[in-house]
Amino acid sequence: MAKGIFIIVEQRNLEIRKVSLELLGEGRKIADAAGEPLVAVILGQGIDGLAATVTAGGADKVILIDDAKLADYTTGAYTSVLNKLITKEQPQTVLMGNTAIGKDLAPRLAQRLGVGLASDCTGMEADASNFLIFKRPIYAGKAFEYVSSTVRPVMATIRPNTFKAADPNASRTAEIVKETADIDAADMRAILKEVAIAASKRPDLTEANIIVSGGRGMGGPENYVILEALADVVGAAVGASRAAVDAGWKEHKFQVGQTGKTVAPTLYIACGISGAIQHLAGMGSSKFIVAINKDPEANIFNVADYGIVGDLFEVVPVLTEEFKKLVNS
Amino acid sequence: MNIIVYIKQTFDTEAKIVLDGSGKIDANGVNLIINPYDEFAIEEGIRLKEKLGGEVTAVTIGGARAQEALRTALAMGIDKAVLISDPALENADDWVNAEVLAKAISTMPCDLAIAGRIAIDDGASQIGIRLAEKLNVPSISSILKLDVTGTHVTATREIDGGTETIEADLPVVLTAQKGLNDPRYPSVAGIMKAKKKPLQTLTLADLGLSAGDLAQKMSVQKYTLPEARKAGQKIPGDAAQAAHELARLLREEAKIL
Numbered sequence: 001m002a003k004g005i006f007i008i009v010e011q012r013n014l015e016i017r018k019v020s021l022e023l024l025g026e027g028r029k030i031a032d033a034a035g036e037p038l039v040a041v042i043l044g045q046g047i048d049g050l051a052a053t054v055t056a057g058g059a060d061k062v063i064l065i066d067d068a069k070l071a072d073y074t075t076g077a078y079t080s081v082l083n084k085l086i087t088k089e090q091p092q093t094v095l096m097g098n099t100a101i102g103k104d105l106a107p108r109l110a111q112r113l114g115v116g117l118a119s120d121c122t123g124m125e126a127d128a129s130n131f132l133i134f135k136r137p138i139y140a141g142k143a144f145e146y147v148s149s150t151v152r153p154v155m156a157t158i159r160p161n162t163f164k165a166a167d168p169n170a171s172r173t174a175e176i177v178k179e180t181a182d183i184d185a186a187d188m189r190a191i192l193k194e195v196a197i198a199a200s201k202r203p204d205l206t207e208a209n210i211i212v213s214g215g216r217g218m219g220g221p222e223n224y225v226i227l228e229a230l231a232d233v234v235g236a237a238v239g240a241s242r243a244a245v246d247a248g249w250k251e252h253k254f255q256v257g258q259t260g261k262t263v264a265p266t267l268y269i270a271c272g273i274s275g276a277i278q279h280l281a282g283m284g285s286s287k288f289i290v291a292i293n294k295d296p297e298a299n300i301f302n303v304a305d306y307g308i309v310g311d312l313f314e315v316v317p318v319l320t321e322e323f324k325k326l327v328n329s
Numbered sequence: 330m331n332i333i334v335y336i337k338q339t340f341d342t343e344a345k346i347v348l349d350g351s352g353k354i355d356a357n358g359v360n361l362i363i364n365p366y367d368e369f370a371i372e373e374g375i376r377l378k379e380k381l382g383g384e385v386t387a388v389t390i391g392g393a394r395a396q397e398a399l400r401t402a403l404a405m406g407i408d409k410a411v412l413i414s415d416p417a418l419e420n421a422d423d424w425v426n427a428e429v430l431a432k433a434i435s436t437m438p439c440d441l442a443i444a445g446r447i448a449i450d451d452g453a454s455q456i457g458i459r460l461a462e463k464l465n466v467p468s469i470s471s472i473l474k475l476d477v478t479g480t481h482v483t484a485t486r487e488i489d490g491g492t493e494t495i496e497a498d499l500p501v502v503l504t505a506q507k508g509l510n511d512p513r514y515p516s517v518a519g520i521m522k523a524k525k526k527p528l529q530t531l532t533l534a535d536l537g538l539s540a541g542d543l544a545q546k547m548s549v550q551k552y553t554l555p556e557a558r559k560a561g562q563k564i565p566g567d568a569a570q571a572a573h574e575l576a577r578l579l580r581e582e583a584k585i586l
């Protein structure tokens with residue numbers, strides 16, 4: 001009998017990613033409905049201190065696998081360890097965030113376990129036999145599919161910002177279990193040589209609550225400073241349309257759309273973006289959309305909750321001042 | 330050096346999605362293209378061959394129309410193409426496709442396989458990594474830079490907030506992220522040559538597989554379309570007035586900020 005809902009918790013420099021707490025929050029509800037324990041699994045080095053955070057976030061049990069070889073994420077070592085743990089523990093369900101790590105790890109782990117995988121899900125609910133049905137955007141959000149697994153464990157990666165983390169409850173307790181890392185030599189064939197994290201005080205696009213994005217109307221790479229100034233007042237991420245990326249103004253990692261990142265922030269501010277269908281696919285599920293564009297006929301106004309027809313070089317700086325007033329009030 | 334490029338034919342990025350009478354995605358009248366991320370894989374495969382010699386083969390799984398994608402790949406500079414086509418694969422999931430692809434590739438000489446990091450239709454980003462697992466070789470996903478020297482591979486891959494550099498020995502499976510290269514367009518001469526290049530079609534039986542070996546792990550319950558967003562309000566006034574009103578609406582009406 002399969003047991004437990006496993007959340008593979010992601011930590012970076014011993015800080016738990018927001019999406020992992022979101023999964024614990026939603027996982028708690030699924031575990032309660034199924035009468036199953038919610039298990040947080042953390043891999044890394046020196047991770048003991050993280051158990052309290054995931055316990056407060058909803059876990060009934062915390063499995064810590066602490067090893068120098070797990071200090072940095074590598075596909076092989078993480079697959080090796082999780083494959084053995086999951087084979088031993090037989091959980092019903094295994095969930096992780098659809099982050100760079102989740103996207104790399106989950107397919108390899110699923111193939112080794114011989115199971116399916118629902119990637120990049122934006123919704124889930126249990127059917128009568130406690131198999132989860134996942135909602136996934138396809139064609140970058142132009143349509144959705146609802147998929148389920150025919151085998152256990154059910155595996156999925158969930159898009160950040162899909163669910164809400166629970167308010168931390170420090171009075172919760174959990175069973176803490178330490179497992180040793182047993183990594184096959186064959187899983188150590190690819191060697192991590194260097195990690196280069198770009199210094200940025202801004203949040204990742206996919207995790208950001210607010211995104212300020214600029215398109216062809218920005219006119220050139222030097223003009224993004226005005227968007228950055230607006231973004232920094234409210235702790236937003238900065239994005240770009242494909243036109244701006246193809247023009248070489250911004251790197252691809254900033255691109256929002258069907259051939260870039262799909263995002264769903266609370267607020268998306270589109271500046272000088274016409275609203276091509278492939279861009280709308282990538283940001284159309286944002287809660288609120290603001291459009292600032294000179295062209296009153298621009299397609300972006302058809303999806304914007306609030307639109308300003310005007311020159312973004314005039315509007316954005318005054319909007320930055322208005323946001324400052326709000327934030328300080 | 331023997332290079333395999335896995336590609337997929339997808340809807341054009343400008344395609345509007347509609348459902349047919351049975352509630353499935355309607356492909357009628359839709360312009361089909363090579364998945365844009367697979368173009369980076371094709372380009373990288375051709376560049377490796379140009380630099381190191383050998384042969385580069387494109388493989389796809391699909392229906393008869395997928396031949397068009399393979400012909401385009403051949404016109405870009407791929408040497409030969411393989412279409413795996415079988416009615417039993419119509420609803421194949423990523424597990425099934427990885428099993429089939431691995432079986433096909435296991436019969437070919439392969440030092441390095443590369444695919445796009447994600448297909449823009451199903452958005453799954455699984456096949457390349459699953460293939461590596463099935464072939465029991467290392468995978469390096471979402472690469473932005475690649476150097477192959479002798480049998481040694483150094484790749485820079487995208488991670489959240491930065492990059493990392495991974496080294497491995499051949500054989501490996503890689504997946505390509507945008508930024509790896511600028512894919513070439515097929516030349517007129519390339520298009521002419523492509524007509525004479527070998528394009529082989531294989532069924533499951535040709536691969537020694539049967540539908541019974543390939544019970545899918547995932548099933549699709551239904552498809553839906555997103556609710557159309559409605560145009561909201563355009564805020565009047567000059568820049569200062571509009572910005573002031575927008576800030577007020579975001580706080581008082583939208584309850585953000």
